[in-house]
Amino acid sequence: xxxxxxxxxxxxxxxxxxxxxxxxxxxxxxxxxxxxxxxxxxxxxxxxxxxxxxxxxxxxxxxxxxxxxxxxxxxxxxxxxxxxxxxxxxxxxxxxxxxxxxxxxxxxxxxxxxxxxxxxxxxxxxxxxxxxxxxxxxxxxxxxxxxxxxxxxxxxxxxxxxxxxxxxxxxxxxxxxxxxxxxxxxxxxxxxxxxxxxxxxxxxxxxxxxxxxxxxxxxxxxxxxxxxxxxxxxxxxxxxxxxxxxxxxxxxxxxxxxxxxxxxxxxxxxxxxxxxxxxxxxxxxxxxxxxxxxxxxxxxxxxxxxxxxxxxxxxxxxxxxxxxxxxxxxxxxxxxxxxxxxxxxxxxxxxxxxxxxxxxxxxxxxxxxxxxxxxxxxxxxxxxxxxxxxxxxxxxxxxxxxxxxxxxxxxxxxxxxxxxx
Numbered sequence: 001x002x003x004x005x006x007x008x009x010x011x012x013x014x015x016x017x018x019x020x021x022x023x024x025x026x027x028x029x030x031x032x033x034x035x036x037x038x039x040x041x042x043x044x045x046x047x048x049x050x051x052x053x054x055x056x057x058x059x060x061x062x063x064x065x066x067x068x069x070x071x072x073x074x075x076x077x078x079x080x081x082x083x084x085x086x087x088x089x090x091x092x093x094x095x096x097x098x099x100x101x102x103x104x105x106x107x108x109x110x111x112x113x114x115x116x117x118x119x120x121x122x123x124x125x126x127x128x129x130x131x132x133x134x135x136x137x138x139x140x141x142x143x144x145x146x147x148x149x150x151x152x153x154x155x156x157x158x159x160x161x162x163x164x165x166x167x168x169x170x171x172x173x174x175x176x177x178x179x180x181x182x183x184x185x186x187x188x189x190x191x192x193x194x195x196x197x198x199x200x201x202x203x204x205x206x207x208x209x210x211x212x213x214x215x216x217x218x219x220x221x222x223x224x225x226x227x228x229x230x231x232x233x234x235x236x237x238x239x240x241x242x243x244x245x246x247x248x249x250x251x252x253x254x255x256x257x258x259x260x261x262x263x264x265x266x267x268x269x270x271x272x273x274x275x276x277x278x279x280x281x282x283x284x285x286x287x288x289x290x291x292x293x294x295x296x297x298x299x300x301x302x303x304x305x306x307x308x309x310x311x312x313x314x315x316x317x318x319x320x321x322x323x324x325x326x327x328x329x330x331x332x333x334x335x336x337x338x339x340x341x342x343x344x345x346x347x348x349x350x351x352x353x354x355x356x357x358x359x360x361x362x363x364x365x366x367x368x369x370x371x372x373x374x375x376x377x378x379x380x381x382x383x384x385x386x387x388x389x390x391x392x393x394x395x396x397x398x399x400x401x402x403x404x405x406x407x408x409x410x411x412x413x414x415x416x417x418x419x420x421x
Contacts, residue, residue: 005186009179010258010265011418013094013251014361015086018348019054019244023089027348027358028365031373032394036228036347038242043200049216050209052223052230053200054244054349056082066155074138075151077116078198079247083148084155086247087192091156094251095263096190098157102261105189106158109179110149110249111171113352113408114199116142121201148196160188168408169313169350170274171195172248172357173416177272179252189257194249194357208243211282213317215240231350232377233314233343234321234389241315242349248357267364268419270401271300277411284323285411286330292413293331296403300417304332307339307417308399309372311363313407314343315350324405325384340397342375342390356406360416363402367420370398 016024019037030037041053061072061081066088075081087108091098098106119142126134141147145164153162161182167174172195179191208214215230216239217223223230231242258265273296277285297304313324328336344359351358366372371394378391400420407413 004184007184007186008255009183009269010253010255011250011267011269011364012096012253012258012263012265013090014249014364015089015093016246016248016358016361017056017082017086018246018351018358019056020348022056022058024093024361028362031344031347031362032371034374034376034393036231036376038227038230038349040227041200041205044202046202046205048206048209049218050205050214052215052217052227052242053205054242055200056245074136075142076122077119077142079112079116079196080142080148080151082198082247083110083196084152086249087152088156090192090249090251096251096261102190103158105160106192107160107179107182107188107190108149108153108158108162108192109165109175111165111167111175111195111353112145113168113171113197114204115145117201117204118198119143152192167412167414168410169352169355170406170408170412170414171353172355173404173406173414174274176250176252176269176357176360176416177274177414180269180272183252183254189254191252192249193252194247195353196247197352197354198245199243199352200245205243213240214243215316229377231316231346232379233312233316233346233375234381234384234387235377235379236381237379238316238318238321240317241345244349244351246348246351246354246358248354248361250357250360265421266368267421269416270419271296271302271417273299274414276413279411281410284320284407286323286327288411289323289327289407289413290331292415293327293403293405296415296417302401302417305335307401307403309402310339310341311359311402311404312341312343313405314345314375316345322383325387337386340372340388340390340395342373344373346376356404360404360418363404364418364420367399367402371396372399
């Protein structure tokens with residue numbers, strides 16, 4: 001293989017659809033005001049105290065200008081059309097035109113935790129109620145992890161490398177990492193990197209509830225009267241994450257490609273650290289998490305004291321938040337007292353494979369606007385004392401170097417460091 005080109009890699013645009021809005025702009029507008037996107041589930045019927053979820057407001061595939069009624073019927077795994085919409089949004093935000101020159105040099109990596117389970121559910125209902133001939137011939141494509149990015153390529157015209165990194169809740173950071181490496185090495189000039197999950201389904205809600213991962217909102221819980229308080233990372237009364245749906249896509253570009261196409265660099269991808277736990281399928285493993293953070297710092301040629309903000313994985317689970325803070329204390333030492341550490345999941349819930357991309361975009365926008373988004377719903381936990389979680393309200397402050405953490409089931413960890421422009 002030829003030697004790598006060692007090109008610098010930048011973020012030139014992004015898009016998102018979240019429980020706060022169908023676009024990144026709407027998401028940011030509400031996030032900076034400290035709003036949350038939670039409500040009792042409307043997508044399906046469940047019999048569970050874990051009924052508070054994050055749903056994308058006003059999500060309607062037929063409202064998109066490229067979707068016909070036939071498209072919506074055939075592509076009934078929502079993550080397919082949602083990915084197409086957010087990739088389109090991200091390219092528009094970047095100002096990147098896909099043409100005969102840029103198309104073959106543009107790759108797409110969109111990860112997902114759960115893929116097209118909604119299409120499988122519909123197929124099973126049709127099989128049981130209407131017979132085998134009513135199972136859609138589109139079922140198998142709807143289940144394929146790479147189909148969302150493939151359909152985005154068909155819509156938008158890019159034909160570079162295109163596949164789905166499957167890293168559970170760290171999928172989007174893996175996509176960013178792989179995309180940055182491929183641009184660095186000269187395999188492509190542009191990458192759409194991110195994640196998507198549309199997991200608001202009865203089986204998924206009940207499955208997470210039965211493994212005690214999601215918050216159970218009972219009469220003695222403060223979210224019983226106020227669903228917006230359901231997600232509360234680092235709080236003394238955190239009881240589990242809020243399951244959400246969403247998609248996030250970053251447009252990465254090589255330094256020379258930015259210059260050649262008149263684009264604007266919004267942040268640089270400075271460092272990637274990725275490890276696996278080899279420990280347990282859900283319990284976090286501190287040594288390998290710390291190694292992922294340390295490897296990201298080393299890859300960026302930075303010291304721990306250089307980091308000015310940490311976008312935490314921060315899911316609002318008792319164990320997960322405590323382990324993440326313990327790992328940060330070990331890596332950053334006394335410097336941690338001077339570094340804001342907030343969790344966007346306090347406002348968005350956990351969008352699974354999409355979470356890291358959405359959080360990366362919010363971090364980069366925050367650097368541009370000199371704003372750190374808050375950890376809302378916070379009631380201090382004495383066990384986590386000494387960590388500035390940016391409680392309650394957004395904070396106006398300049399910062400340039402940020403670490404974004406993502407950890408997933410199976411013990412997969414990926415941390416990314418960005419430098420704002």
